[in-house]
Amino acid sequence: MKKALLKGLSVAMLIGLLIAACGGNAPAVSSGGDLTIGIAVEPETLDPGDAIYVQEQFLIMNLFDSLLATAPDGSLHAALATKWEPNAEYSEFTFNLREDVTFHDGTPFNAQAVKASFDHINSEAVLESGGKSLLVDHSYVETVVVDDYQVMVKFGASYPTFLRDAGRQWLSISSPAALEKFGQDYGRNPVGTGPFKFVQWDAQSQIVMERNLDYNWAPDFAAHQGPALVDKVIFRILPEAATRLTALETGETLIASEPPALDAISMSESGKATVQSYAQPGVPAILMINAAKAPTDNVNVRKAMILAINQVELAQTAFQSLGAPAYGVISPSTWGYSEQSASLYKYDLKESGRLLDEAGWTDADGDGAREKDGEKLSIDWPDNPAWSEAFNELLSGYLANAGFDVQYRSMDDGAAYEEMLAGNYNLTYMYWIRADPSPLRYLFHSEGINGAGSAWTNFVYADLDAALEDGDTQTDEAIRKQDYITAQNIIMENALVLPMFTINTSYLNALSVQGFTFDIEGYPFIYDISIAK
């Protein structure tokens, strides 16, 4: 009996291994067909160097390749570069490049193209972009062409996360000929080396890409090699969520991005579509608490706020089963996540009340809101409701239960920013999608106070600054990780943020969509998608 079982298991394992081997890197047969995707927001540019918004990266990653590629498990892989070597200080990086790559316009990819792309990002032509902040903030010096297929990228300071950033869409490589030819219009005429070529962009309507038949340089973690599997990708710009759902239901699109949670779940449960959801790494949806303005200048008041929030219920109400509660300042899928910092506060209304009592805030007149010295426990929250409509009322309700008097002031981003610069706020909303915890420096280092960065907590603490500074330049991964764990612990021990939920990205797919996976930052990896006939 045992023998038979063992034999059975061995056969099963063998079959499993065979399937795994086939599924790994085997060239897949193209399914063809047009993949139409309903997207909510129209990009402003498709120039990777000039882009900043999330919705742009999703499109750019199909047209371009970067020097390196990050697998969903966070490991670095070769892309346009086959080998890479940092110097001891992590301020100079040498890349050996592939020699068999051509841009969509037929020009060859080489060291000159890397230099032209990085110099373009660093030039006056790009005012403000994700790529620009990556280069400029790390004192980009220059890119040196060593020979046709070797470059050296130099920075004025240590940049330990550059290799990881070199795999991001913002630092993708553009065709130097196209950069020169199109000039200011390059963002509407992008030319890269990616699995899809740009075809057309009809403003407010659609962006069309077609398969690059020469593509043979996919990263080795992709499910197949060679050209992409679908003939064309059509991104339909459908700002209305209801329109995106209807278009999916009628078969006019095969994928709908950002579906409303309830509809997505109901369509998936009725077997009409499948929901794909991914908790994005980085800073989850948090409210930064102003530690320089009363009453949140008191640590007990801040702690009481966090304890008053039921994150499980909040995520469930706002996003149904597609949302997950957050308890820390970075989400669990981020490198360097500190479990300890995320275990400090769990919903406890009683403890919240005790801390407020201790701080001298009591409800003497019995109206539900606590007072001290004749002042109400008021929380000022100037905000653009576009960011917080899913949760602001619920959150205000939780705080009111604990005796806070929440003054939610609805306004647009510009007005809210002015209020923040003037210090007229207790809470402000923030999130930041990034696989690495490095954005914490922008959000919590005291150098970023008063609008110089985004340190809206106004909290000055030498140990926190030191940990964040070291994290930014430390080349020893273990020490660097410890730096960020220290920073997270300090942030949460001092109750500087009110964590709410992880930022989840969701897609509703027609049943014919196959091979749908997410990249490390939560963008669908269209290259591997095929359409079942």
Add this chain to the structure above:
Amino acid sequence: MINYLIRRIFTSILVLFGVSMLVFSVIHLIPGDVTMAILGRQKVSLEKVAELREQLGLNDPIYVQYGRYLNKALHGDLGVSIRNYLPVSKAIADQMPSTFALAMSALAIALSIGGVLGLLAALRHGTWFDTLIMGLSVSGLSIPTFWMGLLLILLFSVKLGLFPSISNDSSFADLFLPALTLGLPEAAIVARMIRASMLDVLSKEYITTARAKGVPERMVILKHALRNALIPVVTFAGLQMAYLLGGATIVETMFARQGIGRLAVQSILNRDYPMVQGVVLVTATIYVLINTLTDITYVFLNPKIRLQ
């Protein structure tokens, strides 16, 4: 008559000038900072904000900004979008054909459906058919466009699968549902107007005379009555055309169509000043132009106005 024409054109120019001034001032009085809308919520420094403001000319006095804008506008340059750096005039020109196709199709639906039903209702005045048509026209007028659109999508796209729910170009299939959504309420108005106008004309003495002289009923209706009854409808059609070319925002948004109305909404949401100014100026110009043309045509059609 020449005096009237000169006066009319002068008033139009004055209106356009007023519109441009109003739009320019109002949008600058809204609280908030456009640089923040551009830079978004990611890391921004005060230096960068200041740099961007300077670059966009937002630090100049408002009248300097306006003067600069007007001067360029008169030369056909409506500025550059501060969102995606595209020329505003090009962005508007790109969206115009789609709006034009939608407006014309909606108008054709309104005039054909409304015209036929209004005429039949007038001819069967007081019968159940008349009551039915008038009932339907009240419904057509009362149902909000977004609801009408939803019902049509549900029936024609989701249930029957006959027409697309998202509309891209100006083919018949792509235009059918948006044009119907936009045209049906207009058809309701046209039906009521033609019915009232026909009933008025049919009670006139010259119609009784025509009938007494033995003119065939078909001739009485089509040649003598309908021609006169159509005059108010022509004016209405002119005004509606101007209105529809201004952008059917809701319909364009529902069906995710390209168009000037959607461009206006997106630009307002993005606080894209030059784009908003351009769209409003172009729309107002179309409106004023068509209004002026209608008035001028009227002078030729109706001698009474000429005499006044």
